[in-house]
Amino acid sequence: MPVPSEAAQPQRTIIDWEYRTVPQKHCCSGLKDKASRWTRGKVLGGCSSHNYNQYCRGNKNDYNMWADMGNTGWSYDDVLPYFKKSISHLDPALAKSNYHSTTGPLQVSPVDRIESLQYVYDAAIEAGLQTTEDLNGENQFGFAFSQATVDGNGVRSSSADAFLYPALGRKNLHVATRAHVTKVLLEDKKAVGVSYVRDLVKGEVKARKEVILSGGAIGSPHILLLSGIGPKKHLEELGVPVVADLPVGENMQDHPTSDAVRFYTKAHAYTDTEAQSLKEYFKYKFFGTGLKRNPINNLQYFMKSPHQPEHHDFPYIQFSILCTLWGSDPGTDYYKDNIGYTDEVWDALYSDNDNDDKYGASLLVTLLHPATNGTVRLQTTDPFDHPLIQPNFFEDPIDVKHIVAGIRVIVDQLAKTKAFEKGGFELVKSHHPHCKEHSFNSDDYWSCFIRANAWTLFHPTSTCRMGPDNDKNSVVDPELRVKGIKNLRVADASIMPFVVSGNTNAPTIMIAEKAADMILGRKTV
Numbered sequence: 390m391p392v393p394s395e396a397a398q399p400q401r402t403i404i405d406w407e408y409r410t411v412p413q414k415h416c417c418s419g420l421k422d423k424a425s426r427w428t429r430g431k432v433l434g435g436c437s438s439h440n441y442n443q444y445c446r447g448n449k450n451d452y453n454m455w456a457d458m459g460n461t462g463w464s465y466d467d468v469l470p471y472f473k474k475s476i477s478h479l480d481p482a483l484a485k486s487n488y489h490s491t492t493g494p495l496q497v498s499p500v501d502r503i504e505s506l507q508y509v510y511d512a513a514i515e516a517g518l519q520t521t522e523d524l525n526g527e528n529q530f531g532f533a534f535s536q537a538t539v540d541g542n543g544v545r546s547s548s549a550d551a552f553l554y555p556a557l558g559r560k561n562l563h564v565a566t567r568a569h570v571t572k573v574l575l576e577d578k579k580a581v582g583v584s585y586v587r588d589l590v591k592g593e594v595k596a597r598k599e600v601i602l603s604g605g606a607i608g609s610p611h612i613l614l615l616s617g618i619g620p621k622k623h624l625e626e627l628g629v630p631v632v633a634d635l636p637v638g639e640n641m642q643d644h645p646t647s648d649a650v651r652f653y654t655k656a657h658a659y660t661d662t663e664a665q666s667l668k669e670y671f672k673y674k675f676f677g678t679g680l681k682r683n684p685i686n687n688l689q690y691f692m693k694s695p696h697q698p699e700h701h702d703f704p705y706i707q708f709s710i711l712c713t714l715w716g717s718d719p720g721t722d723y724y725k726d727n728i729g730y731t732d733e734v735w736d737a738l739y740s741d742n743d744n745d746d747k748y749g750a751s752l753l754v755t756l757l758h759p760a761t762n763g764t765v766r767l768q769t770t771d772p773f774d775h776p777l778i779q780p781n782f783f784e785d786p787i788d789v790k791h792i793v794a795g796i797r798v799i800v801d802q803l804a805k806t807k808a809f810e811k812g813g814f815e816l817v818k819s820h821h822p823h824c825k826e827h828s829f830n831s832d833d834y835w836s837c838f839i840r841a842n843a844w845t846l847f848h849p850t851s852t853c854r855m856g857p858d859n860d861k862n863s864v865v866d867p868e869l870r871v872k873g874i875k876n877l878r879v880a881d882a883s884i885m886p887f888v889v890s891g892n893t894n895a896p897t898i899m900i901a902e903k904a905a906d907m908i909l910g911r912k913t914v
């Protein structure tokens with residue numbers, strides 16, 4: 390999806406795996422079947438080809454903690470050169486910083502300061518909240534306008550655009566699209582290739598050296614489990630011969646998010662109708678500028694939660710601040726089905742046609758470090774059946790408390806500023822139909838709202854967790870080799886020892902850069 394503002398449109402199309410979680414016990418009553426929709430890109434570049442373009446590396450101390458857990462070579466000092474290697478920063482001020490570079494393939498650019506979000510930023514300063522010039526630099530904490538994987542022409546820079554397409558001419562590269570990998574081929578605990586089905590025909594590819602799996606946090610564990618690499622008990626229950634007893638699919642972490650806390654505003658904001666106007670079409674087509682070049686979540690905020698452990702020196706809360714009134718897309722209502730709201734909830738919160746095309750700002754409050762992990766397990770041994778995805782959202786009530794603490798910053802601090810008054814910001818007070826017994830804006834109300842409409846920020850990780858030899862709860866070693874199997878590595882978001890404090894695309898690209906050097910036997914950049 391090349392146009393950044395249209396990122397949500399490929400969901401539920403042919404390029405989407407269209408996963409959904411198992412029904413949730415502790416949340417999601419406002420979603421159909423109590424299941425969270427997990428769109429994943431079924432396309433070259435994977436989710437980077439249809440994600441929301443945020444370029445965010447997480448916190449330095451995420452990586453320092455990965456290293457402290459025994460993952461030699463993964464401290465912040467170790468990974469920073471790989472972050473830098475992968476990008477060209479198009480913001481002239483940030484390009485000069487020690488944290489960025491101008492020679493990498495992935496294009497990262499600043500976003501436009503759309504008026505409604507400028508008011509939110511001004512409100513943050515007025516409320517005495519922290520701001521930062523570069524959420525990928527010295528200090529991640531605070532409000533910052535986003536950095537986006539968008540090139541100088543306003544077009545998405547996906548992993549495929551940046552790394553794969555320029556290499557397509559190489560003689561030693563063959564890309565098979567529409568090929569569904571069904572298994573890793575193993576001989577005596579050694580990976581020798583993969584089997585796949587393409588256009589209803591079975592095939593095999595043999596590896597001369599190594600097999601590298603990059604199927605993502607759902608695809609990679611799915612393929613390993615089908616190959617007999619996974620928890621012994623689970624594989625035996627399904628009759629899969631066990632090749633290696635490893636915690637594949639365990640330890641899944643994700644970023645659950647509250648549904649949008651919304652404000653009407655008089656300030657200029659994004660609307661679908663304006664973005665689709667002839668003026669915006671021509672601006673974008675001829676100059677790569679205008680509303681279309683921007684992802685809609687253009688302002689970020691990272692903060693600690695008052696309830697997080699003291700020794701965790703990284704943020705627990707992220708706000709993604711959208712320059713639009715969530716649910717106000719006229720006619721199409723594609724967000725309804727992307728998230729999977731029930732008719733009852735959609736009608737109560739979002740279906741009001743009077744809201745269509747109104748200016749607004751919408752704040753998603755996301756938990757970066759949930760207390761409960763989830764799992765990816767086989768549903769059947771048919772490789773075309775989706776795996777069972779159980780994120781266990783909000784099993785631990787502390788996870789809801791963190792998010793409430795974030796929402797309180799919005800409603801108690803930002804909402805009371807002169808900047809919000811000046812911008813004509815007015816909190817949308819539609820009452821969630823499942824939370825009628827709670828008075829609007831009480832902590833109990835927000836807890837109920839968070840649980841009822843919880844969705845994912847689409848950042849599952851850690852299903853093939855990395856850990857040192859003595860870490861029995863890990864699948865790959867710090868060189869990304871699957872433990873107990875020769876010639877098999879995993880290189881994607883699934884290897885993260887725990888999910889980082891921010892969006893996961895940039896960290897995954899860093900992992901891929903490091904993996905490339907490991908495969909070539911190089912120690913560092």
Ligand SMILES: Cc1cc2nc3c(=O)[nH]c(=O)nc-3n(C[C@H](O)[C@H](O)[C@H](O)COP(=O)(O)OP(=O)(O)OC[C@H]3O[C@@H](n4cnc5c(N)ncnc54)[C@H](O)[C@@H]3O)c2cc1C
Nearest residue numbers: 435436440441442443570604605608847881882892893894
């Ligand atoms: C809607 C959405 C919005 C997001 N927004 C952002 C954002 O703004 N910023 C950010 O940093 N992150 C964002 N993310 C997350 C980020 O894009 C992912 O964390 C990152 O792309 C993960 O990369 P990956 O390589 O691990 O997995 P994926 O991107 O999932 O790639 C896996 C690839 O493997 C393929 N595959 C899987 N199984 C098989 C199989 N059996 N056979 C053949 N191929 C297979 C898939 O089709 C896919 O191409 C978003 C994700 C989504 C879904």
